[in-house]
Amino acid sequence: MASAIDRSSTAGRVGRVVFTVIWSLMVALPLYYLVLTSFRTQGGYLTSNPWLPTGQLTLGQYRSVISQGFFRYFLNSAIVTVAAVALTLAVSVLAAHRVVLNRTRLSRATFRYLLIGLAVPVQALMIPVFVVIDNAHLYDTLAALILTGVAFSIPVSVLILVNFLRVPAGGPGRAHRGHADRRGHRPPGAAPPGAPAV
Amino acid sequence: MAGNQPPTMIVSSGGGTLKQYVQAGKVEPLETALSAYPGWQSKFLAASFGDVTVNGKIYGIPVLGSQPALMFYSKPIFSKLHLSPPATWDQFLADCATIKKAGYIPLALGNAQGWPGLIWEEMLVDRLGGPSVMDSIVNGQSAQWDNPAFTEANTMIQQLVKDGYFQPGYSAVDYSNGEPNALMYTNKAAMQLQLNFLYSQMQTQDASYISQGHLGWFAFPSVPGGTGNVNDEAGNVGQYALITSQTPASVRKMAAEFLATMMPSASYTKAMLGFDEVPLTTAAGAQLANTPDTSFTKFTYNLVAKAPAYQLSWDAALPPSDATTLLANLENVFVLKGSPQQFSSAMRAAG
Amino acid sequence: MPMSGIVHSGTTLRTPPTPPGSPRAGTVGAQRAGPRRRARLAGDVAGVAPAALLYTFLLVAPAAVALLLSFFSWNGVSAFRWAGLANWDRLFHDGGAAHSLLLTIVVTAVSWFLQTVLSMAAGLTTARPTKVNSALSALYVLPLLISTAGIGLIWESLLAPSLGGMAFLAGTFHLGILNKDWLGDPSIVLYVITVIVAWQFVPFYTLLYRTARQQVPRTLYEAAAIDGATGFQAFRHVTLPQLRNTIASSSVLVVIGTLTYFDMFFLLTDGGPGTSSRVLSLDMYNEAFSSTDFGYASVLTIVLVLIGISAGAVLLKVARFSASARAHGGE
Numbered sequence: 001m002a003s004a005i006d007r008s009s010t011a012g013r014v015g016r017v018v019f020t021v022i023w024s025l026m027v028a029l030p031l032y033y034l035v036l037t038s039f040r041t042q043g044g045y046l047t048s049n050p051w052l053p054t055g056q057l058t059l060g061q062y063r064s065v066i067s068q069g070f071f072r073y074f075l076n077s078a079i080v081t082v083a084a085v086a087l088t089l090a091v092s093v094l095a096a097h098r099v100v101l102n103r104t105r106l107s108r109a110t111f112r113y114l115l116i117g118l119a120v121p122v123q124a125l126m127i128p129v130f131v132v133i134d135n136a137h138l139y140d141t142l143a144a145l146i147l148t149g150v151a152f153s154i155p156v157s158v159l160i161l162v163n164f165l166r167v168p169a170g171g172p173g174r175a176h177r178g179h180a181d182r183r184g185h186r187p188p189g190a191a192p193p194g195a196p197a198v
Numbered sequence: 199m200a201g202n203q204p205p206t207m208i209v210s211s212g213g214g215t216l217k218q219y220v221q222a223g224k225v226e227p228l229e230t231a232l233s234a235y236p237g238w239q240s241k242f243l244a245a246s247f248g249d250v251t252v253n254g255k256i257y258g259i260p261v262l263g264s265q266p267a268l269m270f271y272s273k274p275i276f277s278k279l280h281l282s283p284p285a286t287w288d289q290f291l292a293d294c295a296t297i298k299k300a301g302y303i304p305l306a307l308g309n310a311q312g313w314p315g316l317i318w319e320e321m322l323v324d325r326l327g328g329p330s331v332m333d334s335i336v337n338g339q340s341a342q343w344d345n346p347a348f349t350e351a352n353t354m355i356q357q358l359v360k361d362g363y364f365q366p367g368y369s370a371v372d373y374s375n376g377e378p379n380a381l382m383y384t385n386k387a388a389m390q391l392q393l394n395f396l397y398s399q400m401q402t403q404d405a406s407y408i409s410q411g412h413l414g415w416f417a418f419p420s421v422p423g424g425t426g427n428v429n430d431e432a433g434n435v436g437q438y439a440l441i442t443s444q445t446p447a448s449v450r451k452m453a454a455e456f457l458a459t460m461m462p463s464a465s466y467t468k469a470m471l472g473f474d475e476v477p478l479t480t481a482a483g484a485q486l487a488n489t490p491d492t493s494f495t496k497f498t499y500n501l502v503a504k505a506p507a508y509q510l511s512w513d514a515a516l517p518p519s520d521a522t523t524l525l526a527n528l529e530n531v532f533v534l535k536g537s538p539q540q541f542s543s544a545m546r547a548a549g
Numbered sequence: 550m551p552m553s554g555i556v557h558s559g560t561t562l563r564t565p566p567t568p569p570g571s572p573r574a575g576t577v578g579a580q581r582a583g584p585r586r587r588a589r590l591a592g593d594v595a596g597v598a599p600a601a602l603l604y605t606f607l608l609v610a611p612a613a614v615a616l617l618l619s620f621f622s623w624n625g626v627s628a629f630r631w632a633g634l635a636n637w638d639r640l641f642h643d644g645g646a647a648h649s650l651l652l653t654i655v656v657t658a659v660s661w662f663l664q665t666v667l668s669m670a671a672g673l674t675t676a677r678p679t680k681v682n683s684a685l686s687a688l689y690v691l692p693l694l695i696s697t698a699g700i701g702l703i704w705e706s707l708l709a710p711s712l713g714g715m716a717f718l719a720g721t722f723h724l725g726i727l728n729k730d731w732l733g734d735p736s737i738v739l740y741v742i743t744v745i746v747a748w749q750f751v752p753f754y755t756l757l758y759r760t761a762r763q764q765v766p767r768t769l770y771e772a773a774a775i776d777g778a779t780g781f782q783a784f785r786h787v788t789l790p791q792l793r794n795t796i797a798s799s800s801v802l803v804v805i806g807t808l809t810y811f812d813m814f815f816l817l818t819d820g821g822p823g824t825s826s827r828v829l830s831l832d833m834y835n836e837a838f839s840s841t842d843f844g845y846a847s848v849l850t851i852v853l854v855l856i857g858i859s860a861g862a863v864l865l866k867v868a869r870f871s872a873s874a875r876a877h878g879g880e
Contacts, residue, residue: 007774007783033703037706091603095597102592106597119857123812124830125611126811127847132610310822375709518624519842523840526823529821529822533733
């Protein structure tokens, strides 16, 4: 790849450069604007130059965000993220493992059942999810966020895991290079199967 | 309120949503709940309870100030152009023309959410046809949407738009981002029709503009040929506490004591005046002289106290689905997407 | 919009093939019936149960509730009132819903085109492992770090007329064309939001295309060069076919995601001005929470879910077809 042949025409090369410049500006400028504006006051940001670090710059906004409980909000996000990821992985690995291990009617039917949810985004079901959560007395809790997030991630997670977890040839019970034997002992030095999928 | 764990008290403007709560049995009549504290009603201005009375029973007690509509203006721009606050609509239009010719924006507006434009509609319809037009619609007579007051008001609004008196982009600007106010304190815009809270919000944004006496105010002008009283007001008449029915009796007692003793008290009134709120208590009259922003507070209190009719903002007075239809149709009027006649027929069809 | 989870660029959406030579599933168990089979069944149930239960409780049950609710009239506080088919009947006479559906389709089509072209361009131009490309890829990925709300606020502020960043540039460089009422002009607002949404999601698809491009064997390009192919011809005859899977996977995600996307539209304009950007998901939300008509909103919910599932099914079939065409001796 390092010494790849570039047989593009001049037009192609110019086009690439033009695109790169334009797209880089499109991405970078709003980000730069964001950073610069974070140093302005509430009244000042509408009246100062939005593109140059001139005029009054202040750390006041950072201070007030922190004093208004930023760390607590961050902690909430962290808790929800960690819990949701852990729970999603746990239930999805359990289910995917079973689907791949025994391709019985039950596991295959369950797999297809879970796949239908791939096309259903959580926003479409906002209202009934609210009704369900409220009746479970979980309204306004972190648990509600976590559980809902997990439920809607299950289809994608199970799909990916099923595609990547490999079962040794000959069915379960036969030890195979890199895979565990019946008692779960793996040859030393082998990576756990399916790690990239996880 | 849709969840199963409502709080003890909720703050509401009354109107359409309150009617829904009453019909569902979710709120308590206050005469019963506050029966241990007789006389609390007389401590408030008589007009206070119109929007929280359903079937003859009062459900709310004022906890925050009244928010009437008024015109704010930039004294620097006015004095530069030798203008004074207009008292009639014709003078107002003439001033707008002068201001625009001088290169300023006559009217600041942030209509992304629709309710700032609604204030224009409310004041114009009231000046033209009086409060009975909207009152009858709220009472279910949707034929009143065809009242010529609406068509005329919408024509006047569209004329303002066509003359380019609102700042460019007014339909996407969200008032709560502070931009219309910024246009005023950066001396780009001359006037803004808004509720009284603009004053305290502008103090957060640019206190020096107010402390240097640059912000002025006047009441909405009269409209020629209109039957409405020139002192009529519109806005959020009050913000009331309602007590929810699912509250256990012991907690309800505490809420009743808090509301009945604290809300009408002189000390609470004083605190509200300190925040430039307009209290609805009778005690307020005596305390007006001692507030930090006396001239503004006196002006807005008198607007409320002297108004023969004070209409609750229509998006609160109407039931929620009619309110959203109204805002959507009015937004279309403001962007010239549809004629005044189309507005009336759309509202007729929906109601 | 990418669903939570990562789609590997080489994924074809299929179930795993039977390893050659292994006994077919089921026959193993048939030879040893009884307790062994029952144990395996119990294991299966225990394994899939947690996922299936959570999924049923919080995805399937709400869908069923939505269907049920569509036959009732409810404003959130009152009792439920039976409405029969009234809400459904309203759907077929609702000009507003038809308008929202049209807007949704337009947005989806434009988004698919815009996001595919941009992410392919961004991914392919930075695929070669040079220092410049590494820096560019890092830059291109940055928008992924910002939440939808953050992105919406940045752009709303940039595009604000008179006082926004864009207006400032227009004034400084006398570029009147930049001074449009981007979010307030009914004729362009839908396209402006589509561009902002593209800004949000192109970084993700850029990663996919970049990775996919880096996995194309160099020998293919060398062979093309020997055959005398120009850069553009190599792109058409080597790159595009090799990227077919990625194009299929990302197309599925973009289309299904955009059909039901809510967040950015709600944040920027809430359907305004008037109804010029009121896509179907906003219609649903506003019917429920502004008009407090949960019954009719549930009808729109079901419509959205059905659209999502049908689009998903159609696209998956197309993707599977193209994948099997390749497997059975395509290029």
